[in-house]
Amino acid sequence: MRAALLITHVRPEEKxxxxxxxxxxxxxxxxxxxDLVFDLTAGPEQYAPSGVPWSAYDVxxxxxxxTSRGIYALAVLNSWGIRTVNTYRTAVTCADKLLTTLALTRAGIPQPHATAGFAEDSAxxxxxxxxxxAVLKPVTGSWGRLLARxxxxxxxxxxxxxxxxLGDWTQHTIYAQQFVEKPGRDIRTFVVGNRTICAVYRDSAHWITNTARGGTTSNCPVTDELDELCARAANAVGGGLLALDVFESPDGLVVNEINHTMEFRNSSAPTGVDIAAAMVDYALTxxxxxxxxxxxxxx
Amino acid sequence: MTALPTCPTCDAVVPVPADVVANELISCPDCGSDLEVVSLNPLTLDLAPDVEEDWGE
Structure with a gap:
């Protein structure tokens, strides 16, 4: 079995x-x-920077x-028929909040009301x-950057x-989301295949609860309701290894965002679940x- | 024993984890610079790439 780990650098998660x-x-x-160089007009027999043909990799x-490097690399590898975690389809959907919303809508997943406009008046x-x-979000981006309430x-x-x-063209798609009143926290769940393996509460006095912005984590029990919602939502965007942000809204659980290269350094300890092990086992399955x-x- | 690397910003000696791996990100304890392990033998650090707009999870 031959595997490759494609990275930008080694964070605690990759370690x-x-x-x-x-x-x-x-x-x-x-x-x-x-280090990647792809000949886009040739096939998977070309050599990876590791010195072996891409076709030699089982996964x-x-x-x-x-995000851009990851998505394009997945596009190339999947077009060559090389197995990847996650797939291009999953990554490209999750990397774009507008596309994520559309996928969740098609699947009937509860989520905050969201709209889009492309010029100042229509936006x-x-x-x-x-x-x-309302909450304005760049359609691409992470770690709570450039969110505006x-x-x-x-x-x-x-x-x-x-x-x-001041923004470039990527800032000219205005994605607006209903602001959801939540109880000082949201829920980050980890889905592996069709199962929610664990979840954490992310508590913060700020309305942005990302741990990258100072949110703190504690274990959140995975109820049947939470598991079923998250598994359905994960499948709606293509499935794989995913982290979902879920709000406890006054009307029930709603899925806010889905991340396809999730960070989990702050989540294994409070949940007692070896997330990295579950991710590798999924890849091997x-x-x-x-x-x-x-x-x-x-x- | 391998000499500990120094920070390219402030020249402080930077301790590294015993299980350090290539391309791991670490921080300089003196000046706080984000650093990347660019070589294991000899242990060498360089400034980590700046965060780009499309970085995330």
Missing amino acids: LLLAAFGARGITPDVILDR VFERCVS MRAIAAVGYP VNDHDAAEAVLEHRFT LLSQPAAANTEATL
């Missing part, structure tokens, strides 16, 4: 994954995304912190449609003027399936 592979007698080739585990109407306060029309106008004047089952219909 845990390397240890989990090692515990199973596997030493994956570590490939840096900065490539994508853990790039660089103001999109924001008004979700009502104030706008409490009224004037605040929305100010944010949009800045986005359209894929080996019993034809690669086509993982890569087909992904592009």
Whole structure:
């Protein structure tokens, strides 16, 4: 069995994954995304930076912190029929909040009301449609960066003027989400395949609860309701190894976002679940399936 | 014994974990710079790449 771990650099998560592979007698080739060169008009017999043909890999585990590099690498590898975790389809959907919302809508998953507009006037109407306060998010991005809670029309106008004047084109798609009143916390769940293996509460006095922004974690029991919701949502975006952000809204649980290269350094200790081990075991279970089952219909 | 690497920003000696791996990110305890282990033998540190807009999880 030959595996590759595709990374930007080694964070605590990648170190845990390397240890989990090692515990199973596997030493994956570590490939840096900065070293990638793909001949897009040739096939998988070309050599990876590790010195072996890409076709030699039974599975490539994508853990790039660089979203663009990870997505394009998955596109290439899946187009060559190489098994990956996650797939291009899953990654490209989760990396884009607008596409995630569409996928969840198609699957009937409860989520905050969300709208989109592409010019200042129409974006103001999109924001008004979700009502104030609203949350404006870049369609791509992570770690709670550039989120804006706008409490009224004037605040929305100010944010949009800045986005359209100072932002590049990626800031000109205005994605507005209903602000959800939550009990000082949200829930981060970890889905492996069709199962929610664990979850944490992320408590914060700030309305942004990301641990990257100072949120603290504690164990959250995985109820049948939470498991069923998260498994359905994960499958809606293509499935795999995913971390979901769930709000306890006054109307029940709603799925806020889904992350496809999740961080979990703060979550194994409070839950007592070896998340890295579960992730590696999932990747190994894929080996019993034809690669086509993982890569087909992904592009 | 392998000499401990120094920080490329402040020249402080930077302790590394016993199980350090190539391309691991660590912080300088003196100046707080984010550093990347660019070589294990000899242990060498460089400034970690700046966070880019598309970085995340």
